[in-house]
Amino acid sequence: xxxxxxxxxxxEDFAPLNPERVTMYVCGPTxxxxxxxxxxxxxxxxxxxxxVLRRRYPRVDYTRNITDIxxxxxxxxxxxxxxxxxxxxxxxxxxxxxxxxxxxxRPTYEPKVTEHLAHIIxxxxxxxxxxxxxAAEGHVLFNVTSYAGYGELSKRDRREMIAGARVEVAPYKxxxxxxxxxxxxxxxxxxxxxxxxRGRPGWHIExxxxxxxxxxxxxxxxxxxxxxxxxxxENERAQSTAAHxxxxxxxxxxxxxxxxxxxxxxxxxxxxxxxxxxILKAAPGxxxxxxxxxxxYRQPLDWNDEALADARRKLDRLYGALRDAGDVAAxxxxxxxxxIAALEDDINTPAALAELFELxxxxxxxxxxxxxATLVAQIKDAGALLGLLQQNxxxxxxxxxxxxxxxxSETEIEAALAARIAAKTxxxxxxxxxxxxxxxxxxxxxxxxxxxxxxxxx
RNA sequence: GGCUCGAUGGCAGAGUGGUGAUGCAGGGGACUGCAAAUCCCCGUACGUCGGUUCAAUUCCGGCUCGAGCCUCCA
Numbered sequence: 005x006x007x008x009x010x011x012x013x014x015x016e017d018f019a020p021l022n023p024e025r026v027t028m029y030v031c032g033p034t035x036x037x038x039x040x041x042x043x044x045x046x047x048x049x050x051x052x053x054x055x056v057l058r059r060r061y062p063r064v065d066y067t068r069n070i071t072d073i074x075x076x077x078x079x080x081x082x083x084x085x086x087x088x089x090x091x092x093x094x095x096x097x098x099x100x101x102x103x104x105x106x107x108x109x110r111p112t113y114e115p116k117v118t119e120h121l122a123h124i125i126x127x128x129x130x131x132x133x134x135x136x137x138x139a140a141e142g143h144v145l146f147n148v149t150s151y152a153g154y155g156e157l158s159k160r161d162r163r164e165m166i167a168g169a170r171v172e173v174a175p176y177k178x179x180x181x182x183x184x185x186x187x188x189x190x191x192x193x194x195x196x197x198x199x200x201x202r203g204r205p206g207w208h209i210e211x212x213x214x215x216x217x218x219x220x221x222x223x224x225x226x227x228x229x230x231x232x233x234x235x236x237x238e239n240e241r242a243q244s245t246a247a248h249x250x251x252x253x254x255x256x257x258x259x260x261x262x263x264x265x266x267x268x269x270x271x272x273x274x275x276x277x278x279x280x281x282x283i284l285k286a287a288p289g290x291x292x293x294x295x296x297x298x299x300x301y302r303q304p305l306d307w308n309d310e311a312l313a314d315a316r317r318k319l320d321r322l323y324g325a326l327r328d329a330g331d332v333a334a335x336x337x338x339x340x341x342x343x344i345a346a347l348e349d350d351i352n353t354p355a356a357l358a359e360l361f362e363l364x365x366x367x368x369x370x371x372x373x374x375x376x377a378t379l380v381a382q383i384k385d386a387g388a389l390l391g392l393l394q395q396n397x398x399x400x401x402x403x404x405x406x407x408x409x410x411x412x413s414e415t416e417i418e419a420a421l422a423a424r425i426a427a428k429t430x431x432x433x434x435x436x437x438x439x440x441x442x443x444x445x446x447x448x449x450x451x452x453x454x455x456x457x458x459x460x461x462x
Numbered sequence: 463g464g465c466u467c468g469a470u471g472g473c474a475g476a477g478u479g480g481u482g483a484u485g486c487a488g489g490g491g492a493c494u495g496c497a498a499a500u501c502c503c504c505g506u507a508c509g510u511c512g513g514u515u516c517a518a519u520u521c522c523g524g525c526u527c528g529a530g531c532c533u534c535c536a
Contacts, residue, residue: 013466031536039536046536076534160465160532207534229536233466236535261467262530271535298485299475303468304529310486314474318485324499346476354476358484368500433495440497451498458499 005060005348007225008302010233010257011157015350018256020224026057026064027219029254031211031228031236032114034071035095036080039102040277041292041307042229042263042270048293048391049260049301049351050227051108055389056347067218068111069211070096072118073204078194088194092116102280105289106296107391115214117205121196124205124213127247128185128198136246139200140176142188148181151242157257158234183239185209208239212253216244226254230261261304263296270307278307286406291315294392297353318357319392319400320460325364326380327397328453335377339386347389360386401460411447411461421450421457 005018020026030050033043050068057064072092081088100110117124128144131137136150148154155161184206189195195202215223221244228237237257244253262269265276283292295315299305340363346355360383367379387393404411412420420439427435440450443459450459 033536034534043536074534158465158531230467230530231535234531235533260536262536264529267528269530269535303475306474306529311474314486320499321485328500352476354474354484358476361484365501428495431495437496449498452494452496453499 005056006350007256007258008350010259013159016256018224020061021222021255023061024063026061026225027223028054028057028064028066028225028227029211029215029219029223030066030068030111030226031232032068032070033095033099034074034076035092035099036074036077037095038279038281039095039099040270040279041283041296042277044102044106044108044280044292045263045296045301045305046227046229046260047103047108048106048296050258052297052347052353052390053225053227053258053351054109054111055391056344056351059344059389060348065113065219066111067113067115067215069214070099070114070116071207071210072096072116073194073210074207081194092118098281102284105284106280106293107289107394108293109391113218115218117210117214120210120214120217121205123217124209125186125198127213127216127243128205128209130247131185131243134246136243137185138178140178142201142203143174143176143184144186144200145177145182146185146239146243146246147178148183148242149179151246153245154181154242155238157241158238160234160238183208183235185243208236209243211236212240212244212247215240215253216247221248222252223254225256225258227258227260230259233257233259260301261299264304264306266308267306283312284406287312287316288319288400288403288405290392290395290400291319294319294390297357297390297392300354301351316405318361322360322364322383322387322393323395323397323400325367326383326393327401329367329370329376329380332373332376332380334381334384335374337378337381337385339389340382343382343386343389353390356386356390360390401458404461405447412443417443417448417459421459424450425457 006015007018008015028050030046033039050066054064054066072088077088077091081091084091128137131146132139132144137144137146186198186200186203186205186209188201188203193204195204226237241253245251264270265278268274268276270277280292291312292315295311296305298311298315340359343356343359346352346359349355363379363383363386367376367383370376370379384393402414420443424436424439427433427439443450447462448459449462450457
């Protein structure tokens with residue numbers, strides 16, 4: 005298996021430190037608002053990676069955190085006049101619902117910052133003790149000059165970074181690049197007791213502490229969105245390496261490319277965010293998931309209505325092949341080698357999907373029952389690795405296009421179909437076609453097959 | 463301004479130093495009462511200018527355009 009490592013800038017052979025326990029950490033959401041479709045990309049991509057790894061390794065410990073201490077959360081809570089827990093629990097639930105709809109399996113561990121304060125504090129103490137960090141005016145800062153490898157991950161020169169920095173440098177910093185590990189809270193802000201007074205952790209230390217607590221000093225894979233490379237992952241790397249006597253923190257750094265809207269980054273300031281739940285009103289979650297896997301994970305992906313419609317049509321084809329195979333009992337065949345090879349080549353989902361379509365064509369052409377059984381099993385097993393094609397074809401074709409869409413009920417459809425078959429038997433094709441056109445106008449496509457009429461929602 | 467990554471047919475999107483993945487759309491045919499679905503056939507795509515090479519879309523360099531980071535951000 006090969007994975008592209010941001011640190012080296014190239015694809016590398018993947019070999020876990022301990023094949024009996026593969027460890028993976030992915031930065032999860034800050035729960036202060038609804039998740040948008042851009043947030044869904046890493047969740048889906050790394051979900052696929054976890055599935056692929058689990059096929060090969062007996063145990064994959066996948067940790068994806070929930071950031072439930074953050075100034076944006078504080079702002080949201082203050083605005084509503086509620087405790088931060090009200091905000092964080094609400095949006096954690098919503099995040100779970102949204103990802104469930106996209107078929108994203110829960111990670112092995114889903115730690116919250118509020119559950120790891122003791123660990124964070126102990127890590128900060130260790131960093132101060134070994135000279136990597138210092139306390140100043142109620143803050144604790146990590147001294148970037150103490151870590152020679154600073155800038156290696158994001159390929160930045162520290163001096164250039166300082167020169168180009170647009171932020172004002174706080175007077176208590178020893179070096180302009182130093183970043184906060186702990187900061188003081190005012191009495192009206194959420195805070196926790198610490199050796200440096202009542203305060204709260206900085207953004208970067210939480211991931212280092214939780215990764216250490218759940219996965220150990222050295223982890224195999226660290227993932228996240230490309231925007232996290234700097235400063236978040238650069239800082240995590242510095243902290244963890246410094247806290248562990250120079251031991252490697254993450255062996256493979258994986259970063260997914262951005263999702264754009266009309267070729268522009270999705271962001272609240274631009275006003276072009278598209279929430280996952282808004283999309284789900286008009287499209288099945290499975291189609292959203294496939295749309296996210298259409299391009300390679302490291303490439304930028306432009307989101308638009310056509311991409312989503314395209315994904316639906318692809319699923320129509322795939323489910324259509326499974327449906328037309330009828331009731332053949334699937335054999336125990338597994339996904340073919342070419343499909344696995346594509347996914348094990350740095351998660352090349354477009355190439356894997358191409359293999360899946362080849363299987364579908366073969367299934368459509370197959371006439372032998374044993375051959376069909378093998379192909380059905382292969383398609384389902386391959387689909388499972390992508391988190392797709394696990395429903396019955398009948399469910400796929402009869403489901404409405406989203407949580408908000410409407411259309412004639414199944415009872416109505418069945419009644420219309422009965423009338424149409426009667427018209428057809430009487431060779432009244434004009435009436436039969438009228439019924440078909442009428443249903444089509446209402447979003448239901450009727451098809452005649454060798455097994456009689458069948459329908460699907462458009 | 464500095465850094466990183468891209469530019470493939472009507473659209474989306476892999477890949478490769480020398481036989482044009484895959485899906486959608488489009489054209490032709492088979493099948494069908496007609497459709498739909500399915501199957502078969504059909505496209506001289508690799509931003510631009512140079513270089514290396516017997517041969518470049520694929521390697522190297524310039525240019526143009528695009529995305530991202532340098533500030534919270536998936």
